[in-house]
Amino acid sequence: MARLDRLPPGQHLREDWPILHYGEVQDTVLPEWRFRITGLVDAEKTLTFDEFSALPRTEVLSDIHCVTSWSKFDNLWEGVSTSVIKDLAVIRPEARFVTIHAAGGFTTNLPVDEFFKEDCLFASRHNGEIMDIEHGYPLRLVAPALYFWKSAKWVTGVEFVAIDTPGFWERNGYHNHGDPWKEERYSR
Ligand SMILES: Nc1nc2c(c(=O)[nH]1)N[C@H]1C(S)=C(S)[C@@H](COP(=O)(O)O)O[C@H]1N2
Numbered sequence: 001m002a003r004l005d006r007l008p009p010g011q012h013l014r015e016d017w018p019i020l021h022y023g024e025v026q027d028t029v030l031p032e033w034r035f036r037i038t039g040l041v042d043a044e045k046t047l048t049f050d051e052f053s054a055l056p057r058t059e060v061l062s063d064i065h066c067v068t069s070w071s072k073f074d075n076l077w078e079g080v081s082t083s084v085i086k087d088l089a090v091i092r093p094e095a096r097f098v099t100i101h102a103a104g105g106f107t108t109n110l111p112v113d114e115f116f117k118e119d120c121l122f123a124s125r126h127n128g129e130i131m132d133i134e135h136g137y138p139l140r141l142v143a144p145a146l147y148f149w150k151s152a153k154w155v156t157g158v159e160f161v162a163i164d165t166p167g168f169w170e171r172n173g174y175h176n177h178g179d180p181w182k183e184e185r186y187s188r
């Protein structure tokens with residue numbers, strides 16, 4: 001595929017990797033870290049870091065598209081596919097949306113269908129190396145089909161809900177959905 005065919009409208013390419021987030025970098029004490037599956041599931045579940053690390057792992061190559069207009073091609077992410085969540089909990093049919101929770105109170109929301117897309121994963125490594133804390137270690141979501149603000153850093157859990165609840169950036173002017181190919185950048 002030609003490089004430009006991969007660049008959504010209004011985006012430009014970058015080779016470096018900017019660090020962007022609201023508030024403080026979240027330093028995680030691994031023995032205290034937990035991953036919680038809550039909301040519309042048959043039984044809520046809590047995993048320790050060791051338990052999460054023992055889940056089947058996957059690699060995904062994808063492009064980053066940040067709403068501030070930079071894109072970065074060919075990121076090799078390694079981690080746990082979001083589909084593994086389905087093996088850990090029975091998700092009720094009423095669950096239409098997922099709220100991703102992150103350390104420090106950050107949240108973001110996406111439809112379950114997009115959350116379970118094949119290229120969507122919880123990553124802890126990038127381009128063959130352990131991810132920097134500034135980029136979300138020990139765990140970040142990577143949802144390549146949506147603008148990068150949906151890819152929450154320092155993830156601590158997922159909550160399945162029936163009614164869509166706008167997350168942090170979605171409450172602060174960003175589009176609720178965020179498809180880069182439709183330029184769903186800001187709400188108004
Ligand atoms: N926990 C948390 N995750 C976050 C954010 C944040 O403020 N807090 N910002 C998002 C935004 S707006 C962007 S552009 C990307 C940036 O990720 P990077 O710093 O690894 O490039 O993280 C996303 N994930």
Ligand SMILES: [Mo]
Pocket residue numbers: 020066067068148149
């Ligand atoms: Mo962003």
